[in-house]
Amino acid sequence: MRCIRVLAIQKLCIILASRLFRSIMVSIPLIHWSDGINKPEKRSNKRFMRSLLLTAICVVIMPLSAFGNSAFEQWVEKFKAEAVGKGISASLVEEAFQGVEPISRVLELDRKQPESRMTFVDYRKKIVSTRRIQQGRKMMAQHRALLVEVGLRYGVQPQFIVALWGIETNYGKNTGGYDVVEALATLAFDGRRSRYFRTELLNALRILDARHISLEKMKGSWAGAMGQCQFMPSSFLKLAVDYDGDGRKDIWTTPADVFASTANYLAQSGWRGSQIWGRRVQLPSGFHVKMAGMKISKPLHMWQKSGVRKADGSDLPVASLNASIVLPDGKGGPAYLVYNNYRVLMRWNRSTYFATSVGLLADAIAR
Helix, strand or coil, rough: HHHHHHHHHHHHHHHHHHHHHHHHHHHHHCCCHHHHHCCCHHHHHHHHHHHHHHHHHHHHHHHHHHHHHHHHHHHHHHHHHHHHHHCCCCHHHHCCCCCCCCHHHHHHHHHHHCCCCCCHHHHHHHCEEEHHHHHHHHHHHHHHHHHHHHHHHCCCCCHHHHHHHHHCCCCCCCCCCHHHHHHHHHHHCCCCCHHHHHHHHHHHHHHCCCCCCCHHHEECCCCEEEEEEEEEHHHHHHHHHCCCCCCCCCCCCHHHHHHHHHHHHHHHHHCCCCCCEEEEECCCCCHHHHHHHCCCCCCCCHHHHCEEEECCCCCCCCCCCCCECCCCCCCCCEEEEEEHHHHHHHHCCCCCCHHHCCCHHHHHHHH
């Protein structure tokens, strides 16, 4: 908030200064050719007035800019002291904050509100595209031996590892180009969610201090999510895996670490390797939307009894599973019967759009 306020005040001062000097210039008597002033002198006069106006605006703005930078610099100094006090290398802290400044684009993205809500059907077409499915199958074939090995070790079906990889970073191609320390420092200083991002910033420094990644290579999203599986620093410290045994948990460039870290996240969140995520279903006429949602969980035989059927109209499977009905687009939209693993996907990203798309992409990749 402090960054935004300073920028707003600066803009206001520019407007006021411009209006003030426009009024002054209008009040100055006009120079006529008959006054004996030649053309070069007239141009010089205009240049002088423009310079005067620019100087005045700078005089107004510079103290405010200095105030804004000073506030951030003071915050950084206090944070650096805190980081060192928590056992992070002083030299690493100094290096990490060398030249760090608030990133205005990060603040814009943090506050960005979509003008209209995309329907799930449109979201699904975009996320579970034919191209992404084909690329997922190609990646599955390319890394099959490793994915099967990781899947068996953590009890996670390989297609779900690949689906998350594909949706998060397009199979490692789009991992984000923001300096993680600078982005997190911007959000921690801002004040809107400062406590959360302050903790993430400390954790990012711990990752650097442990030499899992170099400072110049620690890139991520505007919110600080890192690597091909887009872990926040706290998730990295808890769940990232050094699967290839080289001493570094490299979720940026090492497929083995990326896959194992993803699988470990799911396993630690309660994934069940013997179950699927869910399926699309038909709802009976008169189905009340109040019966939908993750808070309502019933055994499969109860949903069968109430008239819920598979998408092709056949009976639900006979299994000792509890399930919930999810309607991403609300009444009239597609309906899904979801199980425990869907809840795990919701822990990764608390969005029914996201969780359902991961399940659908995983199914398509495995076909």
